[in-house]
Every structure is written in C-alpha cells, then in structure tokens.
C-alpha cells in the first residue's frame with residue numbers, strides 16, 4: 382500500500398486485517414499482515430504490506446522491498462490536494478523500483494488499484510472532483526501503463542467499500558502472479 386503521509390493507508394490496512402479504526406499506531410517504515418481472501422470460491426493467501434507515507438521513511442524502502450510484489454494499492458485522500466498530486470510520484474517510485482528489480486519492460490509491471498479514501502467526509506470545494514480523478518485514470522490508460530484503472534472510494538471509518546477493492550486487488554495479483562510465473 383503506497384500513498385502520501387496521512388492519506389489513510391493504515392486505516393484501510395487495519396480494516397482489512399481486523400483491527401479497530403483509530404486503535405493503532407502507524408508503521409515507522411512498513412507493517413505486514415497475512416490474510417486469506419476468498420475470490421471466486423478460492424481462498425487466496427495474501428501478504429499485505431502497509432508503508433509509511435512520509436518521505437523520510439519511504440526513502441528507506443529500497444528496491445528489495447518491491448521484489449515479487451503482485452499488486453500495488455495506491456491511496457490518496459479525497460480531500461487533500463497534495464496526496465492526489467503525488468499519485469504520479471508514487472506510481473513512478475513503484476514502477477522504477479520494479480524495473481530495477483529486473484523486470485524487463487513496462488508491459489511486465491505489476492497492476493495497481495487506485496483508492497480515494499475518507500469518503501465519509503462530505504465533499505467540499507477543496508475535495509478532488511470526480512472529473513479530475515477520471516482524467517487521471519484516462520491519462521494513465523492512455524500511456525498504456527495499464528488497460529483499465531480500477532478505482533474505488535472507501536471509508537475505513539465507516540467500514541464502507543473495503544472488501545470490494547481487496548477482492549479486485551487479490552484477483553489482479555493472482556492473475557499477475559500466474560502470468561509472471563509462466564514467463565519465468
């Protein structure tokens with residue numbers, strides 16, 4: 382899970398691993414949990430890594446952290462401009478570290494899912510509009526990095542729309558893992 386400082390990654394991570402909202406400390410570099418997720422009648426074991434969004438910690442994440450990653454969960458705060466603007470920075474970071482790990486070309490990069498967080502907070506003028514989010518997704522799709530950006534809005538606070546993105550993440554990760562194994 383990648384995204385800016387305080388974009389809501391840990392709150393989602395805690396929801397998915399069954400910890401109570403607000404009853405946690407944030408990881409200083411990263412936190413890890415193993416969780417079995419049911420998709421299409423198949424139980425899939427997932428290793429989920431939450432990261433600290435503050436730059437002073439993420440610069441510690443070297444390329445080996447990204448080795449064998451099968452899907453990235455890219456998070457931004459729906460009400461905080463910087464976290465949206467920095468999505469490209471996070472995606473570049475993710476892709477460049479994967480390429481450094483020996484993936485030969487962009488077509489072999491792992492998939493990602495985009496999550497807009499804190500959907501329980503009413504949208505205001507400073508919130509990120511649906512148009513801008515759609516435009517961002519179209520730009521990425523236009524670059525041929527990914528066929529379709531899977532986008533979700535969640536509220537960890539209200540436990541809303543947490544399972545659905547993780548089903549998609551698990552499916553994408555499983556497909557990617559299977560196809561990369563074949564190539565290898």
Ligand SMILES: Nc1nc2c(ncn2[C@@H]2O[C@H](COP(=O)(O)OP(=O)(O)OP(=O)(O)O)[C@@H](O)[C@H]2O)c(=O)[nH]1
Pocket residue numbers: 384385386387388389390391392393403407408432433434435498499500501502535536537538539
């Ligand atoms: N209203 C609301 N607040 C949220 C939600 N998710 C997180 N928050 C709050 O947003 C703040 C940051 O959330 P975190 O989950 O710690 O964010 P993070 O991205 O893990 O932050 P770093 O670990 O510092 O990178 C905390 O005060 C949370 O309580 C949500 O769904 N709704």
